[in-house]
Amino acid sequence: ETKQGESPGIASDLNRSDKDPIYIGGLPRSRTVRKALSSRSYVGCIKNVEIARSNFDLLRNSYGVRKGCKLEPIRSITILNDGYIELLPKALSPETELMVTFATKNDTGIILAGLSKGLIKRSRRQTHVPFFSVMLTDGHIEVQVNPGDGASTKRVSIKPPAGTYHDGEEHSVILTRNKRVITVQVDDGNPSEVRLSGPLAE
Numbered sequence: 001e002t003k004q005g006e007s008p009g010i011a012s013d014l015n016r017s018d019k020d021p022i023y024i025g026g027l028p029r030s031r032t033v034r035k036a037l038s039s040r041s042y043v044g045c046i047k048n049v050e051i052a053r054s055n056f057d058l059l060r061n062s063y064g065v066r067k068g069c070k071l072e073p074i075r076s077i078t079i080l081n082d083g084y085i086e087l088l089p090k091a092l093s094p095e096t097e098l099m100v101t102f103a104t105k106n107d108t109g110i111i112l113a114g115l116s117k118g119l120i121k122r123s124r125r126q127t128h129v130p131f132f133s134v135m136l137t138d139g140h141i142e143v144q145v146n147p148g149d150g151a152s153t154k155r156v157s158i159k160p161p162a163g164t165y166h167d168g169e170e171h172s173v174i175l176t177r178n179k180r181v182i183t184v185q186v187d188d189g190n191p192s193e194v195r196l197s198g199p200l201a202e
Helices: none
Strands: 095-102 109-115 131-137 140-146 154-158 171-178 181-186 192-195
Touching: 095 109, 095 131, 140 181, 154 181, 154 192
Parallel strands: none
Antiparallel strands: 095 171, 109 131, 131 140, 140 154, 171 181, 181 192
């Protein structure tokens, strides 16, 4: 997008010295900030800076920056009380693998849940609404799957060989779907299977 405009007055230049620095992304704390200028630093990617047909080495005389414009996604987070994360919709297709690593000292809680809008709104026909969930229940892992065809919810419960899964250490859950068969494995334990039924299971 290109916009044009004219500044008021008769000056034909910016009245600044050639030795006055130009800042990109923020200002040093020692620099006086004009009222019309935000003192909050920019966070993100900036590239291809060109002024008066001149390109610049953006790493020279830089502070608190790093090379490149790859904005890396956050791979690990801590969920506080009543907190949650909402991801974009993702279907559990006939050939899918889902993996999550968790660490907690609470014995019960939702690790991951895929719910339809009908279930969230507590529809009267919840038995026909598809969903899947991975939960921590009394210190063991419980996976529930319902294809939404009126069949009963399939459950698989996995207890740790020793201790509990809410010991504050990291544990991994791998959920694999191969058509009608869903396999659940926790850490290096033996996989457990649950078989879906009904026409919507495909």
